[in-house]
Amino acid sequence: MNDTNVAEPHLREPRRLNWRKVNKRLLKMPLQIQRKEMQHCEEMERQDNENTSHKQEPGLASTSIASSVLCVRVLWRCVLASIAAPATSKRWASLAHATKQQQQPALRGLLAALLRMRAGLLAQPSDMDDSSDHDQDFSDDVGNPNGDSSDRNQDHSNDVGNPGGSPNDENVTPPPELEDIERICCIGGGRVGVLTMMVLAHYWHIHKHFVLDKDVERINDMNGINAANERVMPFSELDMDLYLNKGIDRGNLHFSSNIDHELDLCQMVFIAVDIPLKMKPKVLKNDLDINNFEDAIKSILQSIDRIPGWKCVAIKSTVPVDYKSNIANHIHGFYDAWRLSVITNPEFFSVGTAVQDLLHPQKVVLGDFYEGQNSLALFRDLYAGVVNVDNIEIIGSQSSVQIGKLLSNAVLAAQLTLMNIGSTLCEKVGSNFDDVRSTITANSRLNQVFTNSRPGYGGMGLTKDIDYLAYLCEYVGMTFEKKFFTMISEMRRRKMDELVQNVSHMIAASKSIAIYGFSNKVDSDDIRESPAIYICRSLLKINGIRLKIFDPLVSDNTILKCFVPRERNRILVVDNIGGAFDVEAMVFLVEWPMFATMLEEQRDELVNTMRRPSFIFDCCDLIVDVDGFDHIQIYRLGKPKLSAI
Ligand SMILES: NC(=O)C1=CN([C@@H]2O[C@H](COP(=O)(O)OP(=O)(O)OC[C@H]3O[C@@H](n4cnc5c(N)ncnc54)[C@H](O)[C@@H]3O)[C@@H](O)[C@H]2O)C=CC1
Numbered sequence: 119m120n121d122t123n124v125a126e127p128h129l130r131e132p133r134r135l136n137w138r139k140v141n142k143r144l145l146k147m148p149l150q151i152q153r154k155e156m157q158h159c160e161e162m163e164r165q166d167n168e169n170t171s172h173k174q175e176p177g178l179a180s181t182s183i184a185s186s187v188l189c190v191r192v193l194w195r196c197v198l199a200s201i202a203a204p205a206t207s208k209r210w211a212s213l214a215h216a217t218k219q220q221q222q223p224a225l226r227g228l229l230a231a232l233l234r235m236r237a238g239l240l241a242q243p244s245d246m247d248d249s250s251d252h253d254q255d256f257s258d259d260v261g262n263p264n265g266d267s268s269d270r271n272q273d274h275s276n277d278v279g280n281p282g283g284s285p286n287d288e289n290v291t292p293p294p295e296l297e298d299i300e301r302i303c304c305i306g307g308g309r310v311g312v313l314t315m316m317v318l319a320h321y322w323h324i325h326k327h328f329v330l331d332k333d334v335e336r337i338n339d340m341n342g343i344n345a346a347n348e349r350v351m352p353f354s355e356l357d358m359d360l361y362l363n364k365g366i367d368r369g370n371l372h373f374s375s376n377i378d379h380e381l382d383l384c385q386m387v388f389i390a391v392d393i394p395l396k397m398k399p400k401v402l403k404n405d406l407d408i409n410n411f412e413d414a415i416k417s418i419l420q421s422i423d424r425i426p427g428w429k430c431v432a433i434k435s436t437v438p439v440d441y442k443s444n445i446a447n448h449i450h451g452f453y454d455a456w457r458l459s460v461i462t463n464p465e466f467f468s469v470g471t472a473v474q475d476l477l478h479p480q481k482v483v484l485g486d487f488y489e490g491q492n493s494l495a496l497f498r499d500l501y502a503g504v505v506n507v508d509n510i511e512i513i514g515s516q517s518s519v520q521i522g523k524l525l526s527n528a529v530l531a532a533q534l535t536l537m538n539i540g541s542t543l544c545e546k547v548g549s550n551f552d553d554v555r556s557t558i559t560a561n562s563r564l565n566q567v568f569t570n571s572r573p574g575y576g577g578m579g580l581t582k583d584i585d586y587l588a589y590l591c592e593y594v595g596m597t598f599e600k601k602f603f604t605m606i607s608e609m610r611r612r613k614m615d616e617l618v619q620n621v622s623h624m625i626a627a628s629k630s631i632a633i634y635g636f637s638n639k640v641d642s643d644d645i646r647e648s649p650a651i652y653i654c655r656s657l658l659k660i661n662g663i664r665l666k667i668f669d670p671l672v673s674d675n676t677i678l679k680c681f682v683p684r685e686r687n688r689i690l691v692v693d694n695i696g697g698a699f700d701v702e703a704m705v706f707l708v709e710w711p712m713f714a715t716m717l718e719e720q721r722d723e724l725v726n727t728m729r730r731p732s733f734i735f736d737c738c739d740l741i742v743d744v745d746g747f748d749h750i751q752i753y754r755l756g757k758p759k760l761s762a763i
């Protein structure tokens with residue numbers, strides 16, 4: 119189309135902006151308009167500069183004066199706004215944008231200082247004894263249990279940007295619809311991240327799904343880029359290979375360590391990074407270490423700044439109960455942060471059955487975290503492809519969802535603790551815990567599962583959440599209630615100690631013990647907080663004890679890494695079930711059916727091969743009848759003594 123009224127750029131008359139006039143005009147306008155107007159003037163200026171041989175100097179100088187005046191004015195408003203309403207962010211946005219665009223180092227520094235002050239204000243824990251207003255805050259925010267995050271905020275506050283930004287930009291794009299999404303990614307390629315992407319790739323073929331991890335070696339292994347040219351996953355789960363291969367063959371499941379690049383292309387992001395407990399300093403012990411999580415959030419914000427566009431984020435990681443104020447601080451360092459919408463989406467799967475749990479979740483819980491409306495809609499639509507919409511529960515605030523998740527693990531841990539007390543009681547009074555369990559499960563109001571007693575329980579979820587709950591209680595002044603969680607944690611250790619004492623009473627020094635089962639539970643190679651680690655290390659403290667360890671799923675290396683070199687010298691990891699018969703004692707820690715079969719079918723061989731005196735410690739209900747064990751003395755956890763033991 120040829121529009122004769124529009125002159126060719128190189129033929130246009132050079133125009134010069136009168137910045138004094140612009141300034142006067144600007145200062146009379148509302149703040150939002152000021153910003154747009156200034157952008158417009160700058161654009162005109164830029165075009166003019168391109169079209170003249172005089173180039174930029176005069177324009178730059180005048181732009182600088184204009185923006186200084188504007189900045190000072192906006193800065194003043196910011197100060198007022200901060201005092202009056204710390205959460206107001208639009209004015210900060212204008213200023214930040216202006217200083218960034220106009221390269222005003224002094225103002226930028228001043229703003230950075232103010233942002234830091236403001237971040238400090240926002241990071242203040244709520245005053246528990248305050249007025250009724252506080253009650254409302256407290257329902258969403260129980261203070262700031264993450265003592266160190268304000269240090270990290272200082273870094274962010276130097277990235278002067280838009281602390282909240284302006285959704286009224288001319289170039290605002292609407293939030294994405296699910297059909298428009300091409301790629302979905304998950305930061306964190308552990309069990310949660312990989313399996314979540316794998317299951318979504320199974321249900322949703324219109325998107326590509328990316329697992330992102332900063333651990334390059336882990337990603338290379340997942341892609342089969344290693345010496346053996348073989349795909350190596352960092353964990354195993356029942357049915358996992360089948361669905362992984364399908365997704366990879368279909369071309370909608372990928373693994374990448376190029377996090378920034380992939381984030382730039384994705385609008386829908388899950389976060390499933392690990393959030394471990396802090397070990398020190400002592401006052402913060404058992405608080406959650408959020409460094410990984412904050413790095414993930416920072417990567418997302420940087421991506422929004424690079425490629426402006428919505429980022430809808432769902433957090434799978436178990437984040438601290440009060441993270442709202444912290445995230446607000448971080449977001450305030452970024453120009454386009456208003457395009458961020460974050461929800462929390464806790465994961466309840468159980469290791470070992472994770473694939474089926476994810477393929478057929480009983481419930482999906484979504485809760486607002488930070489400006490979550492857009493994400494709630496988007497992720498609800500996504501999960502509608504996985505689970506019946508009636509089973510998608512949208513719950514108000516992040517803290518409620520998080521407390522719910524923590525307490526659901528605490529209920530399980532408390533129940534297991536009671537079972538473990540019960541089995542010790544049975545041993546003391548000569549009862550059988552099998553009968554006790556039948557009595558418990560006959561009561562239909564009680565949980566039918568989680569009634570097996572073991573020498574302690576393992577897994578990151580139960581152990582970590584109990585310790586964090588103890589920390590949280592202390593933090594909010596519930597010191598009496600804290601004791602409940604501390605006690606659960608101590609009871610777990612006590613139960614493991616009980617077994618070690620039983621073994622050490624029977625076994626003389628310098629003997630060999632076979633450990634059957636090293637993971638937390640059957641069908642799983644997860645050894646995080648596995649009781650086997652604690653039990654083996656305690657046994658190795660007994661003079662001259664040597665261990666033979668067998669686990670059907672956990673690799674030699676993984677097992678050996680749990681010990682220090684001096685311990686490793688006394689450990690042999692065997693790769694077949696019969697490789698550990700030549701010992702004085704056998705300790706069965708995990709209820710693998712193959713162990714029960716071996717005890718049944720290879721009984722004669724055991725009797726002939728085991729060194730004397732021989733002991734079997736059955737801690738997981740493997741031995742039903744004891745006929746034929748002859749000279750072998752048998753201890754069964756929670757059951758009456760059978761022989762000399
Ligand atoms: N494994 C489980 O059974 C469940 C775990 N959760 C929660 O989900 C979260 C993740 O758990 P897992 O997958 O088991 O953890 P994991 O430790 O197996 O994997 C986490 C991965 O995140 C990566 N990572 C950490 N920071 C990163 C960053 N900034 N950028 C990119 N990658 C990063 C690590 O390299 C690691 O590969 C935790 O908060 C956990 O509490 C929740 C329910 C169940």
Ligand SMILES: O=C(O)[C@H]1O[C@H](OP(=O)(O)OP(=O)(O)OC[C@H]2O[C@@H](n3ccc(=O)[nH]c3=O)[C@H](O)[C@@H]2O)[C@H](O)[C@@H](O)[C@@H]1O
Pocket residue numbers: 465466467468469470527530534567568569570571572574575576577578579580638639640
């Ligand atoms: O937040 C998490 O990370 C997860 O933690 C646990 O899942 P998980 O650690 O995978 O394993 P569980 O099945 O809960 O078992 C935990 C431990 O309890 C032990 N256990 C379990 C059941 C039982 O009857 N007795 C018993 O000792 C298991 O052997 C294991 O060591 C919760 O069950 C999940 O709902 C939660 O999502």
